[in-house]
Amino acid sequence: MAKSKYEYVKHFEQHQTLLRNTYVVIRVDGHGFHRFSQEHNFEKPNDLRALHLANEAAKGVMTDIQDIVLAYGESDEYSFLLRRDSTLFKRREAKIVSTIASLFTSYYVVNWFKFMGDSTLLRYPPSFDARAVCYPTAENVRDYFSWRQADCHINNLYNTTFWALVQDPTKNPPMTTTQAQAILKDTTSASKNEILFKQFNINYNTLPEIFRKGSVLFRRKMMVPVKETEQGNVIEREKSIVHIAHVDIIADEFWLTGDGKGILE
Ligand SMILES: Nc1nc2c(ncn2[C@@H]2O[C@H](COP(=O)(O)OP(=O)(O)OP(=O)(O)O)[C@@H](O)[C@H]2O)c(=O)[nH]1
Ligand SMILES: [Mg+2]
Known part of the structure; x- marks a missing residue:
């Protein structure tokens, strides 16, 4: 055609x-x-439903784009790692970034x-x-x-310490957010742990891992049944399944012997 x-x-x-x-990392952020989160009454400091929803969205992205080998999510953000030799969309940045955000x-x-x-x-469209x-x-x-x-x-x-202070049922009137901010200003991790333990009987290390560590998505190859023959034999095929775990991606173990092994080779 002309x-x-x-x-x-x-x-x-x-x-x-x-x-x-x-290695290309694409980070999506709400x-x-x-x-x-306020308009939709997310629980404070962590809304488990919203975290699972974000995990499902990330799983969808990873299922659709096979070149993504790892994803990590927390709060309103998710990071996706592409295979180093990926030629997805001829590595065109705008196309990769916009497709992943929209998916x-x-x-x-x-x-x-x-x-x-x-x-x-x-109530309104999230973006x-x-x-x-x-x-x-x-290493990077x-x-x-x-x-x-x-x-x-x-x-x-x-956030856990902040909301424990603000939502403390024994305080009448309740502590204001400004007062809680002032208490937590310049505190170390150790002193936040101490406030949680001494004042609220909360052992931070026993809180759900999904809150403390975020979510890690990786692939595992598994044999899945595809069909049954007339003789009753089940034919299986290898399939890559996306798994969700709440593990220490920060630790050597994840990359050297754990689920991250081989991802960066
Ligand atoms: N209550 C509640 N709020 C959450 C939760 N997850 C995320 N948020 C909110 O989402 C915010 C995410 O931080 P940011 O990305 O820095 O803030 P933002 O308003 O999205 O700003 P931009 O990303 O710059 O548009 C947090 O500060 C919380 O206010 C949750 O599980 N519960
Ligand atoms: Mg955000």
Whole structure:
């Protein structure tokens, strides 16, 4: 078909490609989730339903995009790691980033009622931004995920102590958020642990792992039944299944002998 005279505008397009032979991490983050979590009555400091919903969305993304070998999520964010030799969308950055953000958002919305319950109406559309970063070494990738898991831990310890103080039923009138902030200002991890234990009888280390460690998604190859023959034999096929665990991605063990083994080779 003849080209129209307008076709030349295509040449203005610029395609940024992600450096080849590097590990690419795409991080998706909820836009304005401080307000979104309030408007949808998320439990404080952690809403288990919302965390499971985000995990389901990430699982959907990973199932659709086979080049993703690992994902890590906490709070309103999820990070996805592409295989180093991935040629997904010819490594075009905009296409990769926008597809992952939109897939994640769609899965989040489609599964809303299943995870949040019929009584929590979706009052307005959630949105997620995304960015891609190329990391040249396996050590950089491990440090990236350690950074996100350390962030999860630091925020969770702070938020758990903060809301314990504010929601303390023995205080009348209740402590204000400003007062709680003032108490926690400049406190160490040890002193937050002590406040939780001494004042609220909470042993931080026994809180659910999903709150303290976030969620790690990885693939495992499994044999799954595909069909049964007339003789009654079950034919199996190897399939890669996405698993969710709440483990220390920060630890050597995960990468050397655990579920992360081989991911960065
Ligand atoms: N109550 C509650 N709030 C949550 C939960 N998970 C995430 N949030 C909220 O989501 C926010 C996520 O942090 P940010 O991404 O820095 O804040 P944001 O409002 O999304 O801002 P932008 O990402 O810059 O748009 C937290 O500060 C909380 O307010 C949860 O399980 N329970
Ligand atoms: Mg956010």
